[in-house]
Amino acid sequence: MSVIKGIKGVKDLLPEETPRWRLIEEAARRWAARYGFHEIRIPIFEVTTLFARSIGASTDIVEKEMYTFQDRDGTSLTLRPEGTAGTVRAYIEHNRAAIPVPQKYFYFGPMFRHERPQAGRLRQFHQFGVESLGMADPQADVEVIALLWRILSDLELPGLTLEINNLGYTADRDTYRPHLVTYLKQHESGLCANCQRRIEANPLRVLDCKVPECRAITEPAPRLADSLSEAARSYFVRVLAGLDRIKIPYSLNHRLVRGLDYYNLTTFEVTATNLGAQNAVGAGGRYDALVETLGGPSTPAVGFAIGIERTSMLLPESTIRKTPEDVTVYVAGFGGQGAAAGFTALEELRLIGLQAVSDFRSATLKAHLRQADRLRCRFTLIIGDDEVAKGSGVLRDMETKVQYDVSLSTLGRQIYALLSGS
RNA sequence: GUGGGUGUAGCUCAGUUGGUUAGAGCGCCGGAUUGUGGAUCCGGAGGUCGCGGGUUCGAAACCCGUCAUCCACCCCA
Known part of the structure; x- marks a missing residue:
């Protein structure tokens, strides 16, 4: 096909x-x-x-x-x-x-x-x-x-x-045009083929031609300025x-x-x-x-x-580069419980006004972190089965590698506070 | 509308006077590392050589055609 x-x-x-x-x-x-x-x-x-x-x-x-x-x-x-x-x-x-x-x-x-x-x-x-x-x-x-x-x-x-x-x-150009045409006709043989045609069609355009020969010829030509x-x-x-x-x-x-x-x-x-x-x-x-x-x-x-x-x-x-990039949080939810909790957290972050993404294909923490890195996310929220059991998540600063424990019930507020402080 | 350049892996490009199995770098996937990314090392996958004809024992390479793309003329933002 x-x-x-x-x-x-x-x-x-x-x-x-x-x-x-x-x-x-x-x-x-x-x-x-x-x-x-x-x-x-x-x-x-x-x-x-x-x-x-x-x-x-x-x-x-x-x-x-x-x-x-x-x-x-x-x-x-x-x-x-x-x-x-x-x-x-x-x-x-x-x-x-x-x-x-x-x-x-x-x-x-x-x-x-x-x-x-x-x-x-x-x-x-x-x-x-x-x-x-x-x-x-x-x-x-x-x-x-x-x-x-x-x-x-x-x-x-x-x-x-x-x-x-x-x-x-318009009247000025009308009085000027004959002067220019007369001049151009005297030098017609030296002009490029295009300009030779322009003499009749649109003589002013000859002035704008880039061909060096034409430029040389039009340099001493009568100027519109003198007819104004x-x-x-x-x-x-x-x-x-x-x-x-x-x-x-x-x-x-x-x-x-x-x-x-x-x-x-x-x-x-x-x-x-x-x-x-x-x-x-x-x-x-x-x-x-x-x-x-x-x-x-x-x-x-x-x-x-x-x-x-x-x-x-x-x-x-x-x-x-002067435009600052927005901070995006990557949510790494993995494992039977973690994936679901991660998805909930993802939505919660968006609802409080943050940019948050995840790659749903990633099933392991390693894969998630790799994607977070590729997506250039400044922070990753890690939620595996262990975190779900504890009722908390781990917020990792991808640059400093510092990790913070955040409670899943008050996620939004905590993360917002951490991010605005950074 | 006219002229020129270029089409080879996802990307950037090598590929000898026509010769056997078409390469590199980067990227990608996997492993070293079963819950911690980038760096390193090891391994791997990936190609109608733009397309169609022709010449030849043999074509990515030569010829013809065609398409795409870039650049230039022209013109314009």
């Missing part, structure tokens, strides 16, 4: 790995709460047109990376490739714009993109993201960027850099001033062009080394037109998303 295996690019998170994930998730939730963001839980699949309209019909995500399928009535549904579209859809659908305070949400969950898996890239991956809706103020940008930076710094990820750029308003309107410039200046004020270090990257169409003005990305060919741990930007594009009231917004798998890859052991 053939064994059924997991889907390509879709990973199981085994118990050895979940603690580090929980650490990341808890840090993100903690910081998000401090910044006034509230959790929203949105579906993992939506009507396909939601993503096509928001992310951009000609982006790679929409063109070739979506998990799309037909519902029974024929409507096209898609597994979410990112979290912003669904969040904005929910914002509109529940008329959150009518609420007189800024709507600041965070979400955590799986996203799906049909790509070839490699280091730091999976078909089902996880993001923690935030969306700050309703404020067209540079301080809102700064607040969101600060939150991103604080979460990642708190986790002590090594080698982080915050890169930031100003995409300007006064309003866009001053907005960006205020964002940077805000970052300076609260001491968030950043570096300007005029090549930073995000892959999703809905961004405008501020865009940013936190990059790291040691991520294989990938380098973005978290990224985001402002998207003032998206809510309206999706049929909602004109609503300015900023957000970001963190890649959890990538964060996990970078998470140093030292950060994980």
